[in-house]
Amino acid sequence: MAEREKEVIVTSDGGGGGGGTILAVVLLIAVVVVLFLIFGGNLIGGADKATDINADVKVDTPATNN
Numbered sequence: 001m002a003e004r005e006k007e008v009i010v011t012s013d014g015g016g017g018g019g020g021t022i023l024a025v026v027l028l029i030a031v032v033v034v035l036f037l038i039f040g041g042n043l044i045g046g047a048d049k050a051t052d053i054n055a056d057v058k059v060d061t062p063a064t065n066n
Helices: 018-045
Strands: none
Touching: none
């Protein structure tokens, strides 16, 4: 009896990427919510706050010898 060689190639249809996409979307939403909670107060009511910056700066430069 002659021996026969058999080769099996297993391929996938690419249907396993949905879980990673869902995880990425959930993480993106979580990052956006955290950034909004940190910086959101300045975005919504930032124009209502009075900002008065008083910068009294005195710069002493050395005298020139002319």
